[in-house]
Amino acid sequence: MTDIQEAKKKASWDSPETRKNLARRQRSERLFRNIGLSAIIIALCMLATLLVSIAGKGYSAFVQTRFTIDITFSEEVIDPKGERDEEVLRAASYGSLVRDALRQEFPQVTSRRDLRPLFGIVSKGAAAQLREMVMENPDLIGQTLPVQLVASDDMDMFNKGFIDRNVVEEDRRVKDREIAWFDQLDQKGAVETVFNTDFFVSGDSREPEIAGIWGAMVGSFYTLMVTFFISFPIGVMTAIYLEEFAPQNKFTDIIEVNINNLAAVPSIVFGLLGLALFLNVAHLPRSAPVVGGLTLALMTLPTIIIAARAAIRAVPDSIRQGALGLGASPQQTAFHHVLPLSMPGILTGTIIGLSQALGETAPLLMIGMVAFIVDIPGGFTDPATVLPVQIFLWADSPERAFVEKTSGAILVLLGFLIFMNALAVLLRKKFERRW
Amino acid sequence: MLAEVQPPETSEHPAIISAKEVSVYYSDKKALNAVSLDIGENQITSLIGPSGCGKSTFLRCLNRMNDTVPGCRVEGKITLDGHDIYASSVDEVLLRARVGMVFQKPNPFPKSIYDNVAYGPRIHGLAKNKDELDDIVLTSLEKAGLLKEVRDRLNATGTGLSGGQQQRLCIARALAVQPDIILMDEPCSALDPIATAKVEELIEELRENYTIIIVTHSMQQAARISQKTAFFHLGEIVEVGDTEQLFTSPSDERTQGYITGRFG
Ligand SMILES: Nc1ncnc2c1ncn2[C@@H]1O[C@H](COP(=O)(O)OP(=O)(O)OP(=O)(O)O)[C@@H](O)[C@H]1O
Ligand SMILES: [Mg+2]
Numbered sequence: 001m002t003d004i005q006e007a008k009k010k011a012s013w014d015s016p017e018t019r020k021n022l023a024r025r026q027r028s029e030r031l032f033r034n035i036g037l038s039a040i041i042i043a044l045c046m047l048a049t050l051l052v053s054i055a056g057k058g059y060s061a062f063v064q065t066r067f068t069i070d071i072t073f074s075e076e077v078i079d080p081k082g083e084r085d086e087e088v089l090r091a092a093s094y095g096s097l098v099r100d101a102l103r104q105e106f107p108q109v110t111s112r113r114d115l116r117p118l119f120g121i122v123s124k125g126a127a128a129q130l131r132e133m134v135m136e137n138p139d140l141i142g143q144t145l146p147v148q149l150v151a152s153d154d155m156d157m158f159n160k161g162f163i164d165r166n167v168v169e170e171d172r173r174v175k176d177r178e179i180a181w182f183d184q185l186d187q188k189g190a191v192e193t194v195f196n197t198d199f200f201v202s203g204d205s206r207e208p209e210i211a212g213i214w215g216a217m218v219g220s221f222y223t224l225m226v227t228f229f230i231s232f233p234i235g236v237m238t239a240i241y242l243e244e245f246a247p248q249n250k251f252t253d254i255i256e257v258n259i260n261n262l263a264a265v266p267s268i269v270f271g272l273l274g275l276a277l278f279l280n281v282a283h284l285p286r287s288a289p290v291v292g293g294l295t296l297a298l299m300t301l302p303t304i305i306i307a308a309r310a311a312i313r314a315v316p317d318s319i320r321q322g323a324l325g326l327g328a329s330p331q332q333t334a335f336h337h338v339l340p341l342s343m344p345g346i347l348t349g350t351i352i353g354l355s356q357a358l359g360e361t362a363p364l365l366m367i368g369m370v371a372f373i374v375d376i377p378g379g380f381t382d383p384a385t386v387l388p389v390q391i392f393l394w395a396d397s398p399e400r401a402f403v404e405k406t407s408g409a410i411l412v413l414l415g416f417l418i419f420m421n422a423l424a425v426l427l428r429k430k431f432e433r434r435w
Numbered sequence: 436m437l438a439e440v441q442p443p444e445t446s447e448h449p450a451i452i453s454a455k456e457v458s459v460y461y462s463d464k465k466a467l468n469a470v471s472l473d474i475g476e477n478q479i480t481s482l483i484g485p486s487g488c489g490k491s492t493f494l495r496c497l498n499r500m501n502d503t504v505p506g507c508r509v510e511g512k513i514t515l516d517g518h519d520i521y522a523s524s525v526d527e528v529l530l531r532a533r534v535g536m537v538f539q540k541p542n543p544f545p546k547s548i549y550d551n552v553a554y555g556p557r558i559h560g561l562a563k564n565k566d567e568l569d570d571i572v573l574t575s576l577e578k579a580g581l582l583k584e585v586r587d588r589l590n591a592t593g594t595g596l597s598g599g600q601q602q603r604l605c606i607a608r609a610l611a612v613q614p615d616i617i618l619m620d621e622p623c624s625a626l627d628p629i630a631t632a633k634v635e636e637l638i639e640e641l642r643e644n645y646t647i648i649i650v651t652h653s654m655q656q657a658a659r660i661s662q663k664t665a666f667f668h669l670g671e672i673v674e675v676g677d678t679e680q681l682f683t684s685p686s687d688e689r690t691q692g693y694i695t696g697r698f699g
Binding site: 248318321322 | 498535536612
């Protein structure tokens with residue numbers, strides 16, 4: 001007894017021992033704080049590096065080089081019979097309009113050897129550009145007016161400074177004579193760098209200068225719609241059943257363990273499952289958003305179920321008891337009270353699951369969504385690709401100009417992901433409840 | 436022993452609820468052991484006893500809230516107006532509309548005050564139109580003594596009220612379903628003395644039209660508001676009788692010990 005009291009006295013505030021202990025504790029707390037802080041700083045640095053490098057490479061994808069060239073919409077070439085028949089207008093050789101215009105612009109070029117590269121300074125999409133103009137407004141026929149033609153990818157790269165004119169000619173994709181033509185146009189003020197609407201409104205193309213991500217965006221949209229409408233109701237119903245109605249027994253335990261494991265299964269396995277189930281057994285169309293959506297729904301389901309269960313579990317039992325005590329049936333309790341109260345959490349989980357699905361590539365490769373698709377998908381069964389797969393495809397393309405497209409598409413994808421996650425945060429903030 | 440503590444039959448308060456030999460098990464653990472109790476109509480019956488003695492368990496038997504507890508099993512017979520409430524023909528959801536419940540912690544729904552009170556009538560279809568519903572909500576709030584305080588903010592959320600107001604809102608919510616019996620599990624334990632006094636006053640007023648069974652840890656509260664008191668101990672009813680008699684001259688020494696503060 002006295003020993004203890006004595007020991008207590010010694011361990012009072014001021015004893016050297018206490019001070020030593022205190023110093024040690026404070027040191028370890030400082031150390032821990034610093035470690036945590038540096039971890040965050042390192043993470044932020046990495047994120048910043050990533051963003052800066054992607055943005056640095058990708059921002060140029062959002063602008064496009066155009067040459068303003070006088071085009072003569074000659075009636076002879078477009079519509080020799082003068083009937084203005086749509087079919088005739090569509091089938092006309094607009095390429096020759098472009099070629100004629102270029103010959104006029106550069107009268108000094110005459111040899112066959114030089115003409116080919118000359119015609120190559122504008123994009124192969126230029127003809128289509130003219131066709132569209134004429135189809136929209138047939139009155140153009142017979143007129144001559146300046147048109148901004150999309151430059152070829154090499155000219156575009158040169159204009160954006162990715163090709164250095166000081167490099168020896170053999171090592172340079174853009175040859176001296178092309179640079180001369182460019183300079184000639186530039187002196188005239190005919191070279192313009194404009195916002196690249198093509199990038200946002202057109203589908204994929206073999207020509208990088210006119211390749212766009214709209215097709216992939218629409219494909220992603222349809223795919224995510226399918227994913228959402230399959231996985232959300234099923235996931236929420238499963239969660240409600242498991243949390244509110246299912247008896248606690250071995251069987252539900254097994255289901256629970258399996259759902260948790262499913263969330264950890266590599267996504268490519270879901271792709272294989274989709275391939276076996278939806279393509280080989282159900283014979284759904286290949287490369288279609290419906291199959292991609294179903295496959296991603298399989299992958300997203302566990303995420304939604306787990307998030308929804310957590311949200312449902314977070315609803316205090318007193319609310320359930322209050323409702324039951326008033327004579328609400330278990331079903332009314334679940335749907336009138338528990339579900340609305342857990343909805344913010346469920347939606348947050350769903351959006352996180354969907355943004356995972358939006359960024360997913362591997363399972364879609366398994367079900368053939370990796371095809372080169374030019375047309376904008378018009379529905380759930382049209383062949384389509386999605387944003388991350390588009391990035392994958394472009395990253396795989398050899399042309400220099402696809403590098404910036406890849407980064408540009410990544411930026412767009414990141415934009416969507418940030419938007420979705422911000423939405424999730426917003427929803428959570430907005431509907432946060434006090435009990 | 437149980438036979439001798441049967442309450443004296445009072446002619447003016449015929450038993451509306453009668454529990455006979457009720458035993459409750461949570462999984463294998465026995466929480467109530469052969470409890471018998473008659474509850475008189477339009478009376479306030481208080482259940483007292485040390486923590487864990489089974490008061491809440493018994494209360495939850497009376498509106499079958501125990502059915503929602505996994506692993507809980509009820510034996511014995513409980514009749515309401517002579518009908519066995521555990522009979523297979525009885526729907527527990529309808530039973531709970533007749534036997535309302537107010538909980539220890541005020542648990543208003545995170546909705547408007549109006550919707551809190553209107554919820555019960557809505558799910559039971561008690562109002563034919565909006566006017567009738569308004570009427571039920573206002574009378575219930577009035578009966579719960581809350582109307583004055585919330586009349587001009589019926590659309591404010593119920594969780595924004597003070598603790599005592601929330602508890603009265605929960606009482607109003609229970610009243611709106613027009614039950615015959617109201618079970619209250621320590622309704623004042625989370626409230627300050629002033630709010631407690633208000634709720635107590637309200638309970639006394641409600642006695643005219645309702646049968647009230649209240650669990651309380653406050654002997655003074657039991658003495659103040661109830662006509663009959665049952666003392667629970669270790670899952671059994673040790674003594675039950677008129678409140679005044681039980682508090683002044685308890686016949687069992689455990690009751691004596693509890694009310695004089697020697698244990699519990
Ligand atoms: N859901 C449950 N599952 C398992 N055991 C329970 C459950 N609820 C109560 N019990 C047990 O039953 C016994 C009686 O509990 P009860 O809640 O009825 O006590 P009480 O008299 O209301 O106590 P208190 O005054 O503290 O509220 C206790 O031993 C408790 O541990
Ligand atoms: Mg209790």
